[in-house]
Amino acid sequence: MITVHHLSNSRSQRILWMLEELGVPYQVRRYERDPETMLAPASLKEIHPLGKSPVITDGDLVVAESGAIIEYLANTYGKDTMLPAGGGQQWLDYTYWLHYAEGSLMPPLVLRLVFQKVKTSPMPFFIRPVAKGIADKTTATFIGPMIKTHLDFVESHLAKNTWFLGNQLSAADIQMSFPLEAAVARGMVGDNRTHITAWVERVHARPAYQRALEKGGKYDFA
Structure with missing residues (x-):
């Protein structure tokens, strides 16, 4: 077992x-x-x-x-x-999303979390303003725009697809669930990315997910 x-x-x-x-x-x-x-x-x-x-x-x-x-x-x-049936573009799409989840989408989400931790971690009081300034600047100029690019990309794809490979759930959706759940839960998706929100809601509504x-x-x- x-x-x-x-x-x-x-x-x-x-x-x-x-x-x-x-x-x-x-x-x-x-x-x-x-x-x-x-x-x-x-x-x-x-x-x-x-x-x-x-x-x-x-x-x-x-x-x-x-x-x-x-x-x-x-x-x-x-x-x-x-799994998608056969080869061709759908198999390549499946492979893409399977690797994209952790290879491209998750790293900036982790970076954002790390820099948030930097601002709240114990440190000498005279260092705190410097650390906060660096964290805020890095988030605003580098991490934030990167996350926006990725979430806009995913939103555009889900605007045309119920699941990541079209109309049927696949292993690619399973792999994509963690970063998108994290993005929604941490307030990064926002009200303008309704298709990501709807996708996460579909995931959460599945009986298998509830079990x-x-x-x-x-x-x-x-």
Whole structure:
């Protein structure tokens, strides 16, 4: 049986959702973040040397990294439901969105979070105005415009497509869920990107997604 090594409020929630969509039996082993650092516990390193979630075990196999896990599950259990039929442009689009989620969209979202943390982290009082100024300037001139470009791009695509490959849910949607949920939850999408908001609402309305939430526990982005 598949075991999902699941960290609360993490990318592993989308792995639970995919397994629920596939109807594949699995069990959840929960891990809690350190309340001070918000990092994963050291016990995750017993499963994979990097000690990060998500990781799954399927028999003797250990699979880490969200994209690799989703590809493995799609190719092993979801060829008829989670993958585009045949090759051609639709297969290239599937591959694109699968890699775009973490390779292009997620980095500026993480950078934004890091620079927000810089402004609130403990530091000598005389350093705080300098740190805040650098963080604000970097966000305004570099990170913010980059996020806008990406969200406008995704909004334009979803204006013409119900799901990322058209009218049917695929593994690409599973992979795209975490960054778009995070963007909506953190107020980055705004009122003018209605198609991203509607897509996230469609995701959250799916029965499989609701079952995954019940099994995964706390998840602020839902």
